[in-house]
Amino acid sequence: MSKYLSSFSALAALMFFCALPVSAQTLPEPPAPEGSPLVEHRSKFTPSEEDIARSYPGYYTINPDSIRVVLQEVKEEPSMNYVKLQEQPPKDLAGTLVSIEKIVNIASKLWQIIKDNAPVVNIDTKYATAYPQGVTSATQLAGWSRPKSYVYGFYAENLYGSTTIDVKYKVTYTYNGAYKGKGKYLTAVTVVPEKAQVSWGYRFHMSASVPDSTIANVGTDTDPIAAMQLKLNWTMASALKQVDGTSVYYVEGNGYYEEIASPWKKDLAEVKTAAPLLAGAAF
DSSP states (O other): OHHHHHTTGGGHHHHHHHTSBOOOOOOOOOOOOTTSOOOOOOOOOOHHHHHHHHHOTTTTSBOGGGOEEEEEEEEEOSSSTTSOOOOOOOOOOTTOOOEEEEEEOOSOSEEEEEETTEEOTTGGGOOEEEEEETOOOGGGSBOOOOOEEEEEEEEEEBTTSOEEEEEEEEEEEEEEEEETTEEEEEEEEEEEEEEEEEBTTEEEEEEEEOOGGGOEEOSOSSSOBEEEEEEEEEEEEESSOEEEEEEEEEEETTSOEEEEEOTTSOOGGGOGGGHHHHTOOOO
């Protein structure tokens, strides 16, 4: 890269600044309404970013072969403080019909995680649940295990081998909740961003969704086990090109976890637990 820049000494200092990971400056956009599909995002770039990208295409072109997601750590969380539960106040369920075999998500179905290189506001209130129908709060279930987290590093380089995207996030969930000693349910299933370092002239966005069609009972009617798929979509872009991808994580109420699909691993058609996504996800 230094050889490439040597003939452009007047811009050397500017390119050094461009290589530093800083937050992007873009015009704010109105948020997508809660419960509606996320609006497809098109990154905005300033005229100076566009001009520099055209002058140095190698620096502002992502190498597709460099994109990787690495599982760094599996751990138990000490508490559920990683997320703020936004549920109705617990009430006496006497007289309420609770169907333990019917499992529903009463929290978020889709939400943004990282937008324009930074975690979105109030990300700690966005999560999904898999409760028996009729239950309105995690406190109405008992026997919860400590939350479990899978920590991932997400990386991408440009054509010169410089890291332009360095993101760390964790998929986390709480499991083993039971209703009157029956079933294994899920709460606070979410993605928490821990680091987002993005080079100047690049944009990174990440969103999550839990389609209703992927929430299921994989146990029996008398002893249910909740299951769901957490779909993670990401977009990285420069003024020259945009790259999109998806990962899918499968979670069960007994604590079982599997990464069932990513742009580099498995074909969804080969994974039985991914079948609801192939049929089309309904929210």
